[in-house]
Amino acid sequence: EVWNPNGKYRVVSTKSMPGTRWINLLIQQDCRLEICTEKKTILSVEDIIALIGDKCDGVIGQVRGKAFSNMAVGYNNVDVNAANKYGVAVGNTPGVLTETTAELAASLTLAAARRIVEADEFMRAGLYDGWLPHLFVGNLLKGQTVGVIGAGRIGSAYARMMANGETPVTWKRASSMDEVLQEADIISLHPILDKTTYHLVNKERLSKMKKEAILINCSRGPVIDEVALVDHLKENPMFRVGLDVFEDEPNMKPGLAELKNAIVVPHIASASKWTREGMATLAALNVLGKIKGYPVWFDANR
Numbered sequence: 001e002v003w004n005p006n007g008k009y010r011v012v013s014t015k016s017m018p019g020t021r022w023i024n025l026l027i028q029q030d031c032r033l034e035i036c037t038e039k040k041t042i043l044s045v046e047d048i049i050a051l052i053g054d055k056c057d058g059v060i061g062q063v064r065g066k067a068f069s070n071m072a073v074g075y076n077n078v079d080v081n082a083a084n085k086y087g088v089a090v091g092n093t094p095g096v097l098t099e100t101t102a103e104l105a106a107s108l109t110l111a112a113a114r115r116i117v118e119a120d121e122f123m124r125a126g127l128y129d130g131w132l133p134h135l136f137v138g139n140l141l142k143g144q145t146v147g148v149i150g151a152g153r154i155g156s157a158y159a160r161m162m163a164n165g166e167t168p169v170t171w172k173r174a175s176s177m178d179e180v181l182q183e184a185d186i187i188s189l190h191p192i193l194d195k196t197t198y199h200l201v202n203k204e205r206l207s208k209m210k211k212e213a214i215l216i217n218c219s220r221g222p223v224i225d226e227v228a229l230v231d232h233l234k235e236n237p238m239f240r241v242g243l244d245v246f247e248d249e250p251n252m253k254p255g256l257a258e259l260k261n262a263i264v265v266p267h268i269a270s271a272s273k274w275t276r277e278g279m280a281t282l283a284a285l286n287v288l289g290k291i292k293g294y295p296v297w298f299d300a301n302r
């Protein structure tokens with residue numbers, strides 16, 4: 001799909017994005033915008049190289065010229081050193097997804113604590129035949145300790161949301177992570193993914209957590225060793241997880257899908273209409289920044 005075919009600057013978007021604000025912004029600033037309509041969710045490197053072609057002023061990408069504007073706050077999918085080497089500016093879209101992502105982490109926390117998904121499946125399967133004292137008994141959040149690993153924008157927003165109720169929030173930073181894991185009833189992961197956070201939650205750390213703890217991950221899949229997690233969930237049926245992200249996304253490690261003590265959703269933490277339109281707009285502004293010579297927002301440069 002091509003907008004403003006005679007525009008001076010060629011900008012490629014590897015996906016269609018929500019809303020029209022981002023499209024208007026680009027075409028009003030003399031860009032020829034090409035939106036890839038390929039139905040495949042993940043484009044290969046070859047697909048992307050073919051899309052970019054010989055001369056391109058900016059690329060807006062979501063999964064993997066002169067500017068590469070990532071429609072995401074996380075940028076572990078971008079080789080920043082290589083981009084710097086070739087003079088390609090990299091941008092990301094922080095801020096607009098903070099509350100939306102924190103809200104999903106809070107939703108998963110509540111859903112896991114009260115076993116909402118299991119109960120919904122039970123109801124739909126026609127298994128409910130009357131109130132029972134033991135039916136889907138879960139955890140009361142009031143009085144529980146919440147540990148946040150990675151107290152950046154999203155982790156702090158999650159902590160604020162949880163503290164708005166009567167749940168005390170324990171503030172501990174990575175230096176005392178093991179202590180957080182031992183003490184918390186609920187642990188929510190919000191670090192960035194890099195070499196230091198790969199498999200941050202591994203077999204050893206899982207074994208330090210309370211047997212009835214709830215673990216939430218809305219950051220990046222490889223922060224958890226997912227094979228170790230599956231084993232841990234099997235051995236500890238009262239331990240629950242809420243996962244928005246997976247180690248080999250879009251796949252789940254064998255066994256995870258069958259476990260009742262896991263809630264799994266397809267990387268939807270930033271999926272509110274307001275946020276996705278905001279991300280698209282920021283991604284467009286970042287491309288224009290490089291083209292027009294004003295600042296490109298990129299967390300890693302600040």
Ligand code: DGY
Pocket residue numbers: 071072073074075097269270
């Ligand atoms: C991000 O922004 O990093 C998310 O994972 C996509 O919403």
